[in-house]
Amino acid sequence: MGTNSRVALRRASALRAPASKGNLFIMTNGPSEPREPSRSTNGTLHANVEPAPIVLVVDDFDDNRLLYASTVREAGYHVEEAADGAEALAKIGSKRPAVIIMDLSMPVLDGWETTRRIKADPRTADIVVIAVTGHGTHFGIQRATEAGAAAVLTKPCEPRDLLAVIRAAIASDQHGLPREDRAED
Numbered sequence: 001m002g003t004n005s006r007v008a009l010r011r012a013s014a015l016r017a018p019a020s021k022g023n024l025f026i027m028t029n030g031p032s033e034p035r036e037p038s039r040s041t042n043g044t045l046h047a048n049v050e051p052a053p054i055v056l057v058v059d060d061f062d063d064n065r066l067l068y069a070s071t072v073r074e075a076g077y078h079v080e081e082a083a084d085g086a087e088a089l090a091k092i093g094s095k096r097p098a099v100i101i102m103d104l105s106m107p108v109l110d111g112w113e114t115t116r117r118i119k120a121d122p123r124t125a126d127i128v129v130i131a132v133t134g135h136g137t138h139f140g141i142q143r144a145t146e147a148g149a150a151a152v153l154t155k156p157c158e159p160r161d162l163l164a165v166i167r168a169a170i171a172s173d174q175h176g177l178p179r180e181d182r183a184e185d
Contacts, residue, residue, distance in 0.1 A: 052078045053098035053170050058088040058114070059132070060106040064155075068101050068132070071159040072166065085109030089117060092124055099169050101162070104133040104144060112147045119148030128169040132157060 055077045059065040065081055073079045080095050082088040086109045088100065100118070104111035111131060118124045128151075131144040136154035144152045151165045 052076055054078045054080060054095055055166060056080045056082060056088060056091060056095065056097040056100045058082045058085065058100060058106070058111065059103040060084055061103075064103065064132075067159075068162065071162060072101070075163050075166075077166070085111060085114030085117075088114055092118065092127070097127060099128045099130060099166050101166075102129050102131050102149065104131055104135055104140075112143060115144070115147040115149055128172075130162075130165050130169065132162070 055072045057065055057069045057072065057079060058081075059068065060083050062083075065083070069079045069081055080091055080097060082091050084106045088102070089109070091097075092100075102111040102115060111133070115129045115131070118127055118129060129149045130151045130153065131149040132153045132155060133140060133144065134155045135141070135144070141152045150169060153161060153165065
């Protein structure tokens with residue numbers, strides 16, 4: 001990899017940074033819309049509290065998985081973990097994550113094929129997959145996005161960059177459109 005590498009996210013522009021600092025391609029989103037509190041039939045005000053979104057972290061290296069999982073958990077998300085693509089597919093059926101952080105080079109079932117399978121299944125196609133990889137070449141990024149990854153971050157990536165992409169993904173609908181670009185229902 002040269003002194004600069006690119007990372008991709010659909011509907012975004014490339015940002016360049018020194019390869020040693022990690023790189024990021026991110027969609028821009030406006031602030032999320034606050035939810036209005038609701039009132040019960042007796043007039044009591046209740047906050048609309050939803051459970052934390054589930055983020056599935058898939059990486060065959062324990063240290064990487066622990067780092068990403070603890071970063072995401074500390075940000076308030078519910079975290080599930082898998083050590084390879086086959087384990088990830090099994091967990092997706094029962095846990096239904098909002099976002100998957102996917103390593104690409106793994107044994108058993110790699111991240112490229114796992115992502116293809118997720119995107120090919122109508123029951124899981126809307127789950128956002130964020131690839132985190134050492135394959136920061138143009139070809140590696142292209143391969144990940146062609147498999148269906150919505151974003152690609154190169155290792156090492158900063159925790160704040162990972163969280164920014166997760167937040168943007170959760171704030172977007174299943175088609176990757178920022179909230180302000182959605183058609184009104």
